[in-house]
Amino acid sequence: DTAVSQTPKYLVTQMGNDKSIKCEQNLGHDTMYWYKQDSKKFLKIMFSYNNKELIINETVPNRFSPKSPDKAHLNLHINSLELGDSAVYFCASSQPGVGTDTQYFGPGTRLTVL
Amino acid sequence: GESVGLHLPTLSVQEGDNSIINCAYSNSASDYFIWYKQESGKGPQFIIDIRSNMDKRQGQRVTVLLNKTVKHLSLQIAATQPGDSAVYFCAEAHPPGNQFYFGTGTSLTVIP
Structure with missing residues (x-):
């Protein structure tokens, strides 16, 4: 069983479009995250979210918004896509306070903006 | 910020x-x-962790060493195998919020 899954795996779209990436975790974790990985493999956190608190990295444009319909899902909506949004986006989840805070990552979604 | 201008270290x-x-x-x-x-083509996968009250922690074929004095962390892989070829990241977390901040990564290539 896949612990953290993302769809789609690849997303190619035109500049200016609005798109969403879905993430689901079946680990029962309370906290989920979105990361952006650029072409040089640099991994930067964008959001962390649990049912109590959304923490936003202040450098993330407000065109990006997380939406959580329930504890097992955290989707990423992106409005007015720009060329610089091209990257691989990773979803992750964790359960802080149970021995380790390790995060389990999804397989990633490669977004290409043309 | 972004790692513009930085190259991924290789080993x-x-x-x-x-x-x-x-x-x-x-x-x-x-x-x-x-x-x-x-x-390649996959998400990061947990290898080993260590808390700041420890200097060393060992796993299966891996050891992490922490030197808080110079803020340095190392990962030692014993008897490296071709399957170890990957990019390795260290990540640090601190209060408040305990969000993780990732290093730039190191690309390890194992030559058969």
């Missing part, structure tokens, strides 16, 4: 040799550290 080792991957972290308040392995 090449012969199969069977030991590998040492180094990481310098930035925040002296960081109290939890994790090493991740990322294979």
